[in-house]
Structures are given as C-alpha cells and as structure tokens.
Amino acid sequence: MFEIDKWQEILSTVKKNRLRTFLTGFSVAWGIFMLVVLLGSGKGLENGVAEQFRGGATNGVWITSGVTSMKYKGLKTGRPIQFTNEDYNSLNTTIRGHDHISSRLFLGNNLVSYKNQYGSFFISPCHPDYGYIKEIELIRGRFLNNIDIHDFRKVAVIGEKVKASLFKGADTVAMGKYITINGVLFKVVGIFRDFSRNDNEQKRIYIPISSAQRIFNGNNIVQQISYTTGTATPDQANAMVENTKSLLSRRHTFDVKDQRAVEVWNKSEDVRRFSALFAGIRLFIWIIGIGTIIAGVVGVSNIMMIVVKERTKEIGVRKALGASPGSIIGLILQEAIAITGFSGYIGLVLGIGLLELVSSKMPSTEFFRNPEADFSIAIGATVLLIVAGAIAGFVPAMKAAKVRPVDALRDE
C-alpha cells in the first residue's frame, strides 16, 4: 500500500494546494505541540511537588506535640502538651498496623567538633526505626540499633555533609572516630545520605534517643512520634491516625478536634491528594490537547473532502482503468495520514524541543523542575496522530470509493 507512486501523488496534490495544506497541517502541528508542552509542563509541576515529598516514607505519619487552642474539661487554652516515653510505649502497643515507630527529640543545632574541625549541626535523637521512616540511605556503616538504645550508647550516624566538614579524605576515615557533640564524645558508626535533596537534611546527626534523654535532658521527654502504616489501605491508615489522636487526647486531656494540641501530618493523605490533583491536571491537559487536535482533524478532513471533489474525474479514470474501491480508499486515507502524521510529527519535535530547552536553561524552582515529555507521551501522541489521520481521511475516502466512473467521466 505504501509505494513510491502514492507518495508521488500525495506530494503533487500537496504542491497543488500548498496554502490549504499548510493551514490544516499547521493546526494539527499546533494541537500536538500544545499537548506535548502542556503534558510536559504538568510533568514538571508534578516533579517539583514530588521533590517536596522526597525523604520520608509515603505511608509515614508524624505526630508533633504542640499547644492547646481549645478549652477542654475546664482546662484553659495555651497549655503545652508534653509527650514522654510513656506515649511512645502506649502508641507502640495500642495502634495496630504500624510496622515502624520512632520517637524524636529536637535538640536543634549544636556545636560539633573533631580535632580542630568545628561545625554547627542539627542533632536528631531517635529510635532505630526512624531510618526506615525517614528513608535514610546509608553510604557507610550502620544506622542506630536496639542495643544502642538499650545500653545508652554514645554513637552517632552523621550526614555526608557533616562528614565532609569534619573529616578530610574518604568516608572510611570518619568511621569509628569520636566526635564531640556539645562537649560529649560520640562514636561515628555510620554515614548517611538523606533521600531528600535538601542540603539541611544532609547536615544532621542521628543519635540514640535514650542516650540523648539521659545526657542532654535528664528525663523522658519526647517531642515527636512517627510511624509508618505498613500495608494499611488509605482508609485503615486514616483510622490509625484517628485512634492515635484520641489516645493522645485521653492521655493528655485535650479536645480531639484541637488541631494545635498535637500536629499530625499524614503523608499518605497528602500524596493521595496530590496524585488526585495531578491526575485531574493531566486529564484536563489531554482534553484541551485532544480538543485542539480534533480541530486539526476536522481541518484535514475538510481539505481531503475538497481534494476528493477536485479529483472526482481522476478517480473515475482510475476506476475505469481497473482501480478497486479499496485502492481508492487507500489512496485518500494514506494522504490524510501523511498530512496529519507529518505535521503532527513536526509539532511533536518542536514541543519536545521547547521542553528540553526549558529544562536545560531554566533553573528548577520549588514547584517546577524538569518538564519532560516521556516516552509514553510520545507514543501516545504518535498513536493519536495515526488514528486522527485515519479519522480525518475516512469520510472523504468513503466518498471517493463511491464515485461512479460514468458520472465522473461524462463530458459536459
């Protein structure tokens, strides 16, 4: 079906109707261009937001103690809530379905030194499970373990940025060395890279919470408890969060509806909300893009209709010489597909080109990074083009096939 002859014919009809072919081809190219650029930008937006979500399991729940904002059982507002190890233990035994749990203390930035190298780093005491919850990637050594907690060991897992500012040379140099945190010696047992690209997250030091409570606090205070919801469905995860809130409200006597007493961040909720949002955006983009393409297809169909009308006599001649209806349909269809395919391809290339240019020249911001048209978009657009071309050619082709040679050849 795809021989040189047909291509020659397509070329010659296109040449004869240059402006008209250009205009319709342009609308198809524009449609595809818009679709690719919009989808790519949507992807850029999505990448930007996804970046915000990096570092931290998607099924994580973080509960941070706060200050009451509602009167409850005769207690006034503005009362600070203070979590303790008891809360951790109680959540650990009461909340069913979690697979990792950790409490945390916020010690803020502290002076840390090794020999004559100094730096101020964020000290984050926690349980071993926090490595999982925070998606911490170890590049050397190990994370905290239960023996560290049990034996109040003075061990530290340091971020790669911490390592870089305190130690010269390879990572191995730092392993087993003693660093001084706020005047107390801790042994380096691991070096990590945080999953998030945020620099501050790499400038942390994780130490056992038991040791931190004993050394820096002297009691059993906890400021944040976090856990992952395991294989729970979104609804089950929400139920776990509600149970957690009511348990804590009973233990600390505050209104469950008080958003400030404890601040809960259920990441899976956010992730779900954003995926729904982006699914919506994507759908919207496809609708706009396809709408534009349909306009192009109608244009191509129109031009083909005119082409068929103009070529009625020629079609009649072909039939008289032995052309079957099928071969005539093939001729018109192929021409329509060629026009849509070619102009659509140009739109595709220009669209991807623009995206490439933007992603290489524009610095990525918090909410926009790496706009990209991935392979599936390109495939989708290509399939769309061929289908569109076939649709555009269908009605004119059927009309052409129905041309009766007698009518076409009658000498007026």
Next chain:
Amino acid sequence: MINIKNIHKSYVMGQSRLHVLKGIDLEIKSGEMISVMGASGSGKSTLLNILGILDNYDTGEYSLDGTPIRKLNERKAAALRNHLLGFVFQSFNLISFKNAMENVALPLYYQKVSRKKRNIIAMEYLERMGLKEWAHHLPNELSGGQKQRIAIARALIAKPKVILADEPTGALDSVTSLEMMDILQEINRTGITMVIVTHEHDIAARTEKTIKITDGIITEIIKN
C-alpha cells in the same frame, strides 16, 4: 466477443424517468471494428458505458468474452475492465500531474506490476505511438493529437480484448482525426475488437460496420 440482447436502460431523475435504451440487440465478433452513429442524445455513450461495465443496465442480457455481466460488485467490475477493456475518451482523461509515461503505465499499476517493469513497458507503447521523446512531459505540455495517442497507448498497455472509444476524434482537427483512425485501424489489425462512437461519417466509413441508433433503438446496420 460482445453479445447483448434486449438491453433497456432508463435514467431516473427525481419524478421523471428517461428511457434511453429501448431494447438493443447487438453481437460484435472478436476482431471486429464497428462504429456507432446517431444524433446527440440518442444513447450512444450510454450504450458504450454499459459495454464498458462503467454503468449498469435495467433489463436484458450482456455477456463479454463469455462472461455474463450482471450485478457485478465493484471489485470484480474493476478487474474485468482492467484485463479485458481499454477506453479512449473524447476528452482524453489523462491524469494532469502524471507525465506521459506514468499515465500510460497506470493500468499496470492496478495489476501490481512493479514500477520499473511497467515504466519499461510504457516506454515501448509510447515508442509505438511515436512519443518516446515526450515520455516525461505532463499532459498540458502536449497537443490534442499527442494526448489522444497517449490515451490509446494507455488503453493498449494491459493487452485488452476490446477497445471502446467514445468520440475519440471529437476534440481533434480533421487531419489529426484521420491519423488517429490509422492508428486505431492498425490496432484492430492485431486482433483487438473495437467499438467507436462517432458522429462523423468519414470516421464511421473506416470501420467494417456502422450501427445507427435513433432514439434508443438500432435503426440501421450498414456494412462499409
């Protein structure tokens, strides 16, 4: 070769109905060269179109080279036209954006002959018509006589058994018309049956037999 019995054909236009062929009987033997004459509107072209399976008839019988022609589907009709019939029209009906060689080669395209091969064959036929040098010219660069010779070459290339010509000299001057008749007679001598519609007496006189149609019926058969 061609055998028709009691063919009737009417055109329906809205409410009115135009009875054009009112019972035509005709037998044309293989290798015969006949002409069809008649006043304008008498039904000559209608008859020729039916013979050429370009149009259907209402009642009667038609067999072409032993094949009954009745209610064929489009594909079969196209194949029969391609293999058995060659057409020559008054207005040439060449394809304007194809050069002479490609126009001549077109019937072979529908026989799935390769491009190279059919162009070689087309060149042979153009040479027979004395148009070899014009092979790569578009139709609008050629004279009427040249165009009609290209059309004849195109009609011959698929080696048809019958050539149907509807006023082949209608658009040509008298000198060229006579040249054209020479060519057609020569082709007929190779054994190809030929039916020529004309309203010029000296054209008709060069065929073996002239059939006169008046108002949709054959009124006279003259042996020339």
